[in-house]
Amino acid sequence: MSTAGKNRNILSGLVDPQPAVTDTPKSAPPPGEGQVQRPPERLGARLNSLSRVASGDVKEKTLRLVDPARCRMWARHNRRYDLLSEGSCADLLEGLRSQGEQEFPAIVRTVTDSDDFDYEVICGARRHWSVSFLRNVEHRPIRFLIEVRELDDEAAFRLSDVENRARDDISDYERALDYRAAVEDFYGGVSRRMAERMEVTDQWLSRFLELAKLPPAIVEAFGDIRELRENHARIIKPLLSDDQARPKVMAAAKALSGEQAKRAEAGEPLLDSGKVIERLKAAGAGKPAAPPVKAGPTLHASEAGAELFRLIPKGKKRAVFDLSLDAKATNADFHKAFAAALADLRPGK
Numbered sequence: 163m164s165t166a167g168k169n170r171n172i173l174s175g176l177v178d179p180q181p182a183v184t185d186t187p188k189s190a191p192p193p194g195e196g197q198v199q200r201p202p203e204r205l206g207a208r209l210n211s212l213s214r215v216a217s218g219d220v221k222e223k224t225l226r227l228v229d230p231a232r233c234r235m236w237a238r239h240n241r242r243y244d245l246l247s248e249g250s251c252a253d254l255l256e257g258l259r260s261q262g263e264q265e266f267p268a269i270v271r272t273v274t275d276s277d278d279f280d281y282e283v284i285c286g287a288r289r290h291w292s293v294s295f296l297r298n299v300e301h302r303p304i305r306f307l308i309e310v311r312e313l314d315d316e317a318a319f320r321l322s323d324v325e326n327r328a329r330d331d332i333s334d335y336e337r338a339l340d341y342r343a344a345v346e347d348f349y350g351g352v353s354r355r356m357a358e359r360m361e362v363t364d365q366w367l368s369r370f371l372e373l374a375k376l377p378p379a380i381v382e383a384f385g386d387i388r389e390l391r392e393n394h395a396r397i398i399k400p401l402l403s404d405d406q407a408r409p410k411v412m413a414a415a416k417a418l419s420g421e422q423a424k425r426a427e428a429g430e431p432l433l434d435s436g437k438v439i440e441r442l443k444a445a446g447a448g449k450p451a452a453p454p455v456k457a458g459p460t461l462h463a464s465e466a467g468a469e470l471f472r473l474i475p476k477g478k479k480r481a482v483f484d485l486s487l488d489a490k491a492t493n494a495d496f497h498k499a500f501a502a503a504l505a506d507l508r509p510g511k
Contacts, residue, residue, distance in 0.1 A: 380402075
């Protein structure tokens with residue numbers, strides 16, 4: 163007899179004992195005679211739960227509270243851990259602060275190749291980051307709630323994808339890179355086989371695989387990978403397939419990448435994805451792209467080198483002059499520098 167069968171036999175009498183059928187006595191029997199003694203209610207409930215586990219109806223899980231520093235991210239995790247911040251984890255941080263504990267466990271597996279870590283996180287990067295932040299920055303006595311599972315890499319990939327597929331805080335490009343690596347590592351480069359395992363259509367998966375093929379210069383043109391969507395790849399692919407348009411599109415992408423970097427450095431808003439696509443399409447069609455808006459403030463000085471003012475662009479139609487009133491210069495120096503700056507801002511006026 164199997165172990166489960168033995169457990170069922172042992173538990174059946176404890177959980178739901180059936181008394182023998184007898185004639186109804188005319189008078190109540192003495193205490194303890196002719197009566198079935200049922201276990202206390204709490205014990206009965208526990209025995210019933212054990213019976214369900216033994217029968218296979220319920221699968222019990224063991225949860226653990228651990229130090230997040232003993233957990234590392236799985237190397238194939240599909241979320242960019244370095245992009246997590248207080249802003250992207252605000253909802254989790256608020257819940258952890260109010261409840262004082264983690265509500266849903268992260269899914270991990272045991273690490274055997276390191277003395278520095280006991281587990282690696284398959285699902286739950288944001289939970290790991292949030293608990294670590296509260297412990298290290300706010301010094302809260304909170305621990306990381308985990309569920310340990312035995313998973314090979316392919317199973318870990320599918321589990322991670324299922325949990326994160328509907329989340330908006332993982333970019334299409336992050337997901338695309340994950341899929342591109344997985345199709346080669348686990349499915350022999352056959353996207354159809356991968357789609358079947360993931361229970362998605364081959365067409366849906368192909369769109370993300372095309373996104374992952376975009377050249378790095380195109381990706382960098384967006385400034386932030388979270389702005390890059392799978393539908394953008396469908397727009398850009400024909401431009402890169404055209405031998406005449408491709409070099410123009412790549413040149414425009416490199417120019418956009420430099421402009422986005424300057425904007426980020428100056429604290430200016432990045433060009434949104436719509437404008438990036440517009441510029442790339444214009445380059446592919448051979449149309450002159452609109453001149454980029456000058457990013458960041460510029461310093462204007464007198465001929466003697468005295469700092470007079472900073473010119474701060476506010477879009478295409480506005481600018482702010484930040485005057486240094488204590489500058490060692492005359493009003494004539496200010497007038498001359500102002501006239502030169504104005505001529506640059508409003509040529510031909």
